[in-house]
Amino acid sequence: MITKILHTLEALQIPVWAVEETVKESAEAFFIRKRLDLKRKTNTQDITVRLFRPMEKDGKAVLGTFTVPIRPGLTDAELEHTLAEAWSRTTVAWNPAYELYHGPKGSLQHSTSGFANASLEENLRAAADTIFGADTRENAFLNTVEIFANRTVQRVLNSSGTDVSWETMDVQGEYVTQCLAPADVETYHTFRLREPDWDTLRREVEEALTQTVDRASAAVPPKAGTYNVILSGDEVREVLTYYLYRASSNMVYQKYSRWSVGDKVQGEDIEGDAVSITLTSADPYDGEGIPLQDRPLMESGVLRTIHGGARFAYYLGIEPTGSYSVMQVPSGSVSLADMKKQPSLHVVSFSDFQMDDFTGHFGGEIRLAYLNDGETVRPVTGGSINGSILDAQKHLVFSQERYRAANYDGPLAVSIQGVAVAGAAE
Amino acid sequence: MKVQDSPWLQENKPFFQKLLAELLKQFPYASLLAQDGQQAAYSVNRRLSNLSASGLFADRGCVVKVSDGAHWTEYSFNRTGEDLLPSILEEIKAAAAMSSQLMPEHTTEPEYPIPQEEETVFSGSTDYEVDPLSVGDDVVLGKLTALRDQVLAKDERILDCSVRISWTRLSKLFLSPKKDLTQNVLWAEGGLTVMASRGEEVKSAHESVSCLGGLELLDQLEGHADSVTRTALDLLQAEAITPGTYDCICTPAVTGMIVHEAFGHGVEMDMFVKKRALAEQYVGKPVASPLITMRDSASAAAQTGSYFFDDEGTMAKDTVIIKDGILQTGISDWQSAMVLGTEPTGNGRRQSFRRKAYTRMTNTWFEPGKDKLEDMIASIEHGYLLEQPSSGMEDPKNWGIQCMVDVAREIENGKLTGRIYNPIVLTGYVPDLLKSISMVSEETVLSGSGMCGKGWKEWVKVSDGGPYIKAKIRLG
Incomplete structure (x- = not known):
């Protein structure tokens, strides 16, 4: 044919x-x-x-x-x-x-x-x-x-x-x-x-x-308030998609993103872990036939690549890199065990966790979380988290342990300070 | 006017009949579903325009379902023709024989009886006013472009305005030993999104339109330009909401999301078969306020979830799911009904010939009540008017709610204050929310611009909606 x-x-x-x-x-x-x-x-x-x-x-x-x-x-x-x-x-x-x-x-x-x-x-x-x-x-x-x-x-x-x-x-x-x-x-x-x-x-x-x-014994939601939230697994990747999509040539050309190479996109004076991301792919080419080679997207919070296909690259006068979906991220500075020792809400299951790449807001309904109130750790269910990467990004702390999925190879967990949680008995 | 038959389905019907006849020589039961879809999608924004005839439903192909007398096998393909018949038959035979290759130790294959069918011959087409093929591409894109320019000229703070419209004609042929069914359905949908930026944040407001019909929809978007623009600009002043449980009024679109995500998925009876739905234990019991009656029907409403027969050859029905707050029944595909010993309700749907059928919603809604919106707002001391649903996720086993909305407008002492909050996550326990409904407005509005997934896949076209409702909802 x-x-x-x-x-x-x-x-x-x-x-x-x-x-x-x-x-x-x-x-x-x-x-x-x-x-x-x-x-x-x-x-x-x-x-x-x-x-x-x-x-x-x-x-x-x-x-x-x-x-x-x-x-x-x-x-x-x-x-x-x-x-x-x-x-x-x-x-x-x-x-x-x-x-x-x-x-x-x-x-x-x-x-x-x-x-x-x-x-x-x-x-x-x-x-x-x-x-x-x-x-x-x-x-x-x-x-x-x-x-x-x-x-x-x-x-x-x-x-x-x-x-x-x-x-x-x-x-x-x-x-x-x-x-x-x-x-x-x-x-x-x-x-x-x-x-x-x-x-x-x-x-x-x-x-x-x-x-x-654990969910079967998690009878109640956490109390409403502000928590140090730990996310793990696929939710870590979902948080980092903010950087992936904001750095796409499509977003930049249409002025939905104001980023350019060299920008400190994680902000000034980072107090947590500086984010570094490498774009990589299991496929040799993208849908336009562009060879996909490993490229640095961010290094220590600084944008290194605007990525995307031929059309928007031509419009912006940059190299077409191809379209990537796989992110490789170095390990963080703290073990997950140490993260969990602090008072925190470790959410391990959401109904649907989403990052809004346009606003930087992330959130979802909690299906299962482990609440460390400083004295005990107990499973909780229900309620929701609602945060903003723009507020949180200077204080992100990634785990030393790693997690690998088809579209992600990086830290297993991320700790985010000061996230609003809607829960019980507010 | 009626939607025309698909020439491809008509021309290939003798091939499909021959394939079915050959299959029935080898298997006690066989059925065949062939589909032919045609689409056109138009869109413009500040910098780009697009026209495409490619899309999820612009798909053509066939799925065969066979039973060896006890076990089900399916084979999906899209290369057809007499010369391919022997290889297709071989592939189906091989697929039917692969059970032992796929089954781990200690797993079994359940036995289903041979289906008993009634002789049914049917041919039906939906109506339209404006034939999409009679409207020039330049006319459609010209209207979208004019609307975009009109919105962009309203305020210099507007970052972008995106306008889109599309139409889909989907024809299907279902053949089995006793059934010969043909249907042709045409729907159209469109949307208007206005974006404004606040620093790094890009806020957006949107409105959508849809119909069972053709490009008569084209003029409906324009009426929303002012309100969508105003909301986008309002969102520049949006604050973060204080988490809590509030008296809320949901617009028909938000009501629709609650109907669909919070309750609809929970009454899909393939979930009853898997013991994954709490609703199975509540049939005959109160699950909602007595003000609530809920229905699902592909035939009793004219929207994007409408059809004459489902993808298993069951004619569409009108199912009353909740009557005056009492759960009556769920909705069902044919295979699940066979297990449960119930009547299928015509809700067996596939994303396309490429995928299996599951129980799926069609057009799903709450019936209207008797209250007036102004009285509903006036009844609230401190609460919110919720607008612009963006996404939701089902939890049929535990009836947890997750719905996201983009806009909460504050109500104080019975009046909208002008303060606006965003983004908003609705959570809670489904019966708690539904039982808290205390007022229901006089008109139900259905919207069919979205898609419905099962888990993270299996996208089908649906509509949902209802009246304005007043309820107590946990917001975060």
Whole structure:
């Protein structure tokens, strides 16, 4: 189909274009308790074509754009009709002109993941064995498990010469853990593995079961007030996405972010840990075919890179770095055990923890937290936290212990002072 | 006017029928769902404009569900044609045989009976006033651009104004031994967002519109320009709220989020099957104020969650979930109903042919009451008017509430003071909140501009809403 598309683009004399193809296979299993309720396989091919029409508006060079999906199995005539119609629709929505990424040509880069050595069914089974293998407690158990073993091949081509393709193997899913007494409660967890790191997955499931038991005995919310809040795991990454997204060329070009390289974006006179972040990727290219190499995003609180794709880089006159989602962060200065010795609220489970990249506010409802009131430590549930990175960022303290997920490799925990908590008996 | 059939579904129907016939030679039961979606999305802001026919629902493909007499298997694909039939059949056969490869020790595969179906042939299309394909792209983008310029000219403190509109035509074909169903649904949605900055903070206000129909929606955004701009500028003076429990009035949009997130997910009966929903124990018991009646229906409301049949071939129904504060029933997909011994309610929905079906909401709302908004505001000594829901998360097992709203307007001695607070997190225990509802306004408004996920995935189009309600809510 790609060859047919390229021939048709040439025949229609379309000068600027980009094509993305994704071919995906998956094996999927849906367990309820210890029963395989449904099994699935998928096999799909998706192609999207973006067309660009160089034009002039008010004496300035612009590109008209239109994006269209190309269905598998179109006949030659149908394909020509689809692309010709799409081309005719490129005159309406236009933006300042830019150059598509002049990327490399290369053959398919096969996945080097350990998952590539096995079939999708075998990868799924190994994940299922690991997850159910951790389900050994008497007072908590797996309620539901969904596992997706995927193989994806992506190809990106454009009229500036880019033609790259790469294979991704992963296993992802979700599981719900339940505890029946003293209260009937559950906690919800997701995972995504790019390598068969079964020890980590098993440990996470075991921790999830422990947290669910603790939630069952967490009867009340914390009292309303201001706390030294400790966040851990995925919530640490979520806090740091403020820096990731504020440093994107998209945000900077549109003036939603005023940041520039060299800015002390964590503020002056940092009293906690200065934030350093390296952008990295498990994929060799981004969706525009831009090679993804490790880059410093921040060093000791100072912005080093405005990152993003070809379009906004061109507008800003900077190098296109590609689009990243993985952050690597050095370990912090304090052990988690020492953090927890101080009076604090260590929230280990939220219903949905969110960082608002535009305002810097973060918050969420507490599903399980450990409250150290200076004398005892007890589990609490309910209430919410509502903080601002702008208020907190000079005093962030990261843990020495580390946490690794598909999109993060960094400190396991962060301590944030003075966070407002809505709770009981205010 | 009625939405037209999908030519692709019509042309390929003989192939789908042949595939089903071949499957029924190998399996005691098989069904097939094919979909063909078409979309166009238009957007402009201060610096950028965009037009795209690509999107989540601009998707075409097929999912087959088979039973070997006891166990279910699905296969999703989007490459079709007579020449591919043998390989598709082989793939389905292989998928049905993979249970032993996937199952760890001590796990089993439950046995489901062969479904008993009634003979049903159906074809239906929704109505529209303005055919999206009859309106030029330049007309649509021209209107959006004019509205953007109008807002940007209002105040120099406005950082940006983003305006968007999109339409989706989604056609589906469901075939099984006794069913031959076709539907064509068209909906449109749009939004207006105004942004203003306060130092590093970028505050935004938004309003959305949606309809079951076409680009007759195009003119509805303009009426919101003044109020959205005013709210965005008000937010520049927003303060942090003092956490506490307050008398609150929720706008219909915030009511809708409470309906959907706080209670709706909890009555999805696939959660009953998994013993993940507290609601199962409360059927027939009071869960809300006697002022509250709640419904979910893909057929009884005309909004973005509407359809004629669900993705398992069950015709859409009108389900009264709460009647006068008493929980009546949940909503259900077909497979869950089979386990529970109940009637499916036509709520088995897939994100697309690529995903499995779960119990999902459609159009979900609280019925209107008898109070007037001005009386509701006047009844509050100290509290807030909550506006602009932004997100929410379900907790069906424990009925915890997490809903985020962008605007809380202070009410003192029965009057809005002009003071504004942001951002706001609503928390609490669902029945406590619903039982505290003491006033309900006279008109229900449904909004369908958002998407609904299950956990963190499985996005489907829904609408939700209700009247203004007065309740006691914990804010933080």
